[in-house]
Amino acid sequence: MKKYIIYGSFAAMGILSSVSCTKNITDLNTDPTKPSAVSSSALYASATKEMADAITSTNVNLGIFRLIVQQWTETTYIDESNYNLVTRTIPDNFWDAFYTDALMDLKEAKKVLEADVNTDATVKKNMLAQIDVMSVYGTSVLVNTFGNVPYSQSLNSDSLFNKYDDAHTIYTDLIARLNADLANFDESAAGMGASNMLFSSDEIVNWKKFTNSLKLRLGILLADVDPATAQTIVTEASAGAFDTQGEYAKFPYSTIPPNTNPLWEDLVQSGRQDFVGSNTFVDYINSVEDPRRPFYFTTIGGIYKGGTNGVKSPYANYSHPGSLLEKKDLPGVFxxxxxxEFIRAEAVERGWAVGGTAMTHYNNAITNSILYWGGTEEDALTYLARPDVNYLTAAGDWKQKIGMQEWIALYNRGFDAWTAQRHLDYPQLVPPPKAQSGYPVRFTYPIAQQNLNTENYNQAASAIGGDAAETKLFWDKF
Structure with a gap:
């Protein structure tokens, strides 16, 4: 059954209800737990939470991205660390989380809002733009996970047989939609109010920065397949994207279930001990004496120690996810x-006019991450002075320098770390010896699509070069 979670404020999230006596027996036919009409803001908030949950969760039925990028590994049940996507129907669950639970709600939110005659026209325009930005975000995640996906015919409840669209064509339309949303935003008016979810205030200036940051992300992923277009998109978006330390688009989880961070549910509430740090990640951050280690992991015998990927790694023997990750209300970052700033550093290296130097943007990115996790400015300065971290002396070309540090900074953001790793090709991750595929650069299509939407599935699989975990997405050229 579909759940609608209605948020009252950032300080307290809940549902208020009232009961009264009635003599109208027909009221007995009304189920009080099922609202007859749901507001556009409630639908929007529900969709936003669904997407935040999907990218934040570490549940092995859904969010295995920390395992794919080898930041974590498993203790007992090691199928997911060995890239088994099928047994738990992980692609099906991730697909449904976005299409059924999020994008469908956003479509309905738009429909309800467009029919609303009571909302101020300028406020409505802002709200519609906010809904669309989140829809673009959700669609981009699906494209970056699967490749070609249903788009022009998606979210059609009248048909199970939706055709798949070319991923590059979808990207082009998504960027056009973001440009339209930016043009529609009016900073003189409000938008979703407290239901905007991503910022502590509903100032549209924050939404414009978020929209430009999302546009920047999409633009840089086109750099190797369509560099001229990518350059235009990135230079346009950079000027309006996040530009200040501490700026985030993040979901405000609560300490009150069911609105807690899924990590708390997976790591604490479940009572399970399924995950430890991966030696791939832990050994690297040990080698550079990263100041975020105390926040990322616990110690074992006074040291940070990771388990071997794809091999059973007893919980008691290896470093566990740090206590910050067990907070009920740890925000989920979009x-x-x-x-x-990492994207700007890359843009400078590609010769694109975003201002500043690659080193400055690289330093800003790392410093912001260290401060976010609880480190100090001094920690950041000391770290950036290390020869193996300093941009002028660290090993490799710019892709390696940026890629390795972005992998560290995107700890606890497994999906985004996976996207960045596929784009920059660093770190160069080796599949475990018993892996069921090569390193996965996409999810295979859901089994339900293969069985129920067979003709369109076959066409899509053929168009992308085969429905395999090793089939690269259109933007992943190298």
Whole structure:
């Protein structure tokens, strides 16, 4: 059954209800737990939470991205660390989380809002733009997960047989939609209010920065497949994207279930001990004496120690996710200043006019991450002075320098770390010895699509070069 979660404020989230006596027996035919009409803001808030949950969760039925990028590994049940996507129908669950639980709600939110004659026209325009930005975000996640997906015919409840659209064509339309949303935003008016979810205030200036940051992310992913277009998009978006330390678009989880961070549910509430740090990640951050280690992991015998990927790694023997990750109300991050600054560093290296130097943007990105996790300015300065971290002396070309540090900064943002790793090709991750595929650069299509939408599935699989985890997405050229 579909759940609608209605948020009252950032301080307290809940549902208020009232009961009265009635003599009208027909009221007995009304189920009080099922609202006859749901507001556009409630639908929007529900969709936003669904997407935040999907990218934040570490549930092995859904969010295995920390395992894919080898930041974590498993203790007992190691199928997901070995890239088994099928047994738990992980692609099906992720697909449904976005299409059924999020994008369908956003479509309905738009429909309800467009029919609303009571909302001020300028406020409505802002609200519609906010709904569309989140729809673009959700669609981009699906494209970056699967490749070609249903788009022009998606969210059609009248048909199970929706055709798949070319991923590059979808990207082009998504960017056009973001440009339209930016043009429609009016900073003189409000929008979703407290239901905007991503910012502590509903100032449209924050939404414009978020929209430009999302546009920047999409633009940089086109750099290797369509560099001229990518340059235009990135230079346009950079000027309006996050530009200040501490800027984030993040979901405000609560300490009150069911609105807690899914990580708390997976790591604490479940009572399970399924995850430890991966030696791939832990060994690297040990080698550079990263100041975020105390926040990322616990110690074992006074040291940070990771388990071997794809091999059973007893919980008691290896470093566990740090206590910050067990907070009920740890926010779920959609995009932040660090990610934006890493993109700007890359843009400078590609010769694109975003201002500043690659080193400055790189330093800003790392410093912002260290401060976010609880480190100090001094920690950041000391870290950036290390020869193996300093942009002038660190190993490799710019892709390696940026890629390795972005992998660290995107800890606890497994999906975004996976996207960045596929784009920059660093770190160069080796599949475990018993992996069921090569390194996965996409999810295979859902089994339900293969069985129920067979003709369109076959066409899509053929168009992308085969429905395999190793089939690269259109923007992943190298």
């Amino acid at each position: 995009i932040d200043y660090s990610e934006v």
